[in-house]
Amino acid sequence: MFDVILQAGASVLLDPLTLGLMALGTLAGLLAGAIPGFTIAMGVILTLPFTFGMSPIQGLATMMGVFVGGLSGGLMSGMLTGIPGTPSSVATTFDGFPMVRSGKPGLALGLGLWSSFFGGMISAIILVALAPQLAFLGLEFGPWDYFALIVFALTITVSLSGDNMVKGLIAGLLGLFAACVGEDEINGVARFAFGSDHIRQGFAFLPVLIGLFAFSQLLSDVEDNVKAKSPLMAKTADPVRVEHRKAIALVIKNWINLFRSSFIGIFTGILPAAGGSISNILAYDQAKKAAKNRNEFGKGAVDGIIAPEAANNATAGGALIMMMALGIPGDIVTAVMLGALMIHNIIPGPSFIQDEPLLAYGVFIAFFCCTFFYGGFASLFIKTISLGNKNSNVCFGFRNPCLLCYWCFCTP
């Protein structure tokens, strides 16, 4: 087992290209997370086409970077402007924004950054420890059990994702319907093909996903006239100096809160469909219930920043446990990763970790590594954002790289 981990570690860490891609992914994720209305799932979906040409491990490592970066990128805009960058940092603004306004922006950002980092670390450790065990359990499953597991994954998604259960059920059934168009897997009978050879092949996973998620998001964004014309990020006031040392000391001092929130995050991640957007609010509520100084919550309490940020990063590890061990995606982001694996003809399931140990442990190590990258980049990035925002408009800064990668695709 240990030599497998070492081998996988070497394949990730000693390959400069993979490292560079991870760094790039983390940076892109941070940026995507910081822009309100640009969710993590969309960031990961947009990275997906880049990964076609890469090896599976490189592709997954890149997406992992976007995932980890995006989960915490939202905290910066959330704290500085009061508008959460992603749904997973909604609860961070409850206490982060008041703390920034009361004149301690450096401490608030530092707290968010380092509790994200530690939350990610804890969940990475749990991921490495738990995923192989769960996969071992999964080997007992026959087709009956697997089918029942999928039914459970779908029903819990329906009951957690919306206010209206009937609408959720309709959406889930529409998804199942879209999946069954084309030839069936066992007998090759064409369904709903209407004589077209293209439809007979079935809908490819990626077009459906990009259409449903990215395309429709953009359509509804553009519709809003006022929002569409405003710059993507509000300007912040003064350059901020992040107080790293004080923040780390405070996070470690509140280790009970850190661990509780991380475990809440991991658990919500393991549940199919419940992602960071639920876990951060859950953790915030629990921290508030457990705290002695309940009155300080909402006015800039330290615990109120640690809890949601640790939880939302820990969710990533939980969602990955489910995806790696049983092949059931824990949230939309891991669903996209599952799609990426399928493109490379790798189908995750209970035997995935045993069959492809290098890839599986490579992903675990990439998750560790991205968390470190995130810690480094976030420290740098917070400074650049708060310095650069004075005279530059991030909208343009973001548009140009977009155009660039667009051109890259056009040239070959």
Added chain:
Amino acid sequence: MYVLASVILAYCAIGVFALHNITFDIWVMFAFGVMGYFMRKLGFPLAPMILGVVLGKLAELNLARAIGTSDDYFLFLTRPWSLFFILMALVSVLFPFYQNASKESLFSKLFVPISMMVLSFPLFLMQSPARMIIAAILLLAGGYFVYKRTWALQAT
């Protein structure tokens, strides 16, 4: 945002096209994009649909295998893991009602303990010592809470 959106849209189309080099894929993306837009407008959650698309093929494959292996449909209810997940699915379907029910009602008081007791049943069926112990703990804890929240309250 208009510029950004149009660039990303074009980029999505190119990304989709690059996968199989078929223009049909772009049409699929467009059709599902429009569908997703209306679903958003009408308040349908997108997560179940995406999970349905991802897991649909897998569910179908496993269902076909299960039915192909044996004619006995009751295996879905007699195999312990399968029963466990089906019960979990039932609990998760009832969960929104639990959230909306008032704290005083009998349903909200008994939902968690009874689901604990029900879930312990398939664990007993698995016949491994560790799981039997977990099942026993679940059953006892569930029973204790049921007792405490109904009969014990009436006695006082």
